Amino acid sequence: MVTDAEERDAGLHFVLLVRTEPDENGNYLTEAQDSVQADNGQYVFSFRHYDGVGEQEPDEVRPGTYYLVGGTDLDNDGIICQPGEACAEYPVSGLREAIHVDQNTDLTSIRMTTGFSRPTISAATPDVLPRPDFAGYRLIPEDDFVRPLKKLSGE
Structure with a gap:
């Protein structure tokens, strides 16, 4: 366990702004x-405001909640935030x-803590992780932009 806060590193993280309502498959769609x-x-x-001109880049966000x-x-x-993956x-x-979020929103002062443990679910807190039938948060599909992939086999 690393005690020096400056040495903490949980690996590559994807930070998402996701819609607040899941789709018909239970996936929270990433904006x-x-x-x-x-x-x-x-x-x-960081995220940039999408002005509606040209194709929306992965780090650009439209006004919304x-x-x-x-x-x-x-x-x-x-998909991030599945069992065994870091989540914040x-x-x-x-x-x-x-x-x-709108064109005046500044997200730079927001702080979150990432971790691997999940709180215990109870009948009194059904929206607390791990949520029943929670599928994680889906990344923007690779077809929409290129992201570095890990090679899992020699293919």
Whole structure:
């Protein structure tokens, strides 16, 4: 266990702004995403306002209400926050709150803590992780942009 906060590193993280309602398959669709590495024990992410001109880039966001989440995709299946993967939700994992984003929103002061443990579920807190039937947060599909992939075989 690393005790020096500047040495903490949970691997490549994807930080997402996801829609607050899941689709018919239970997936929370991603509006914008950034991929970041730890730097001095912190993950610094940023999103840009999408002005509606040209194709929307992965880190550009339209005005709206979203969940802010981050995590790893250790099995490279395009979904973060699954069992065994690091996960962070704003303001606290398991107690996510929607945030409104527009052209004046500054997300640079937002802090989240990423971790691998999951709170225990109870009948009194059905929205706390691990949520029944929670499928994680889907990354923007590779067809929409190119992201570095880990090679899993010699193919």
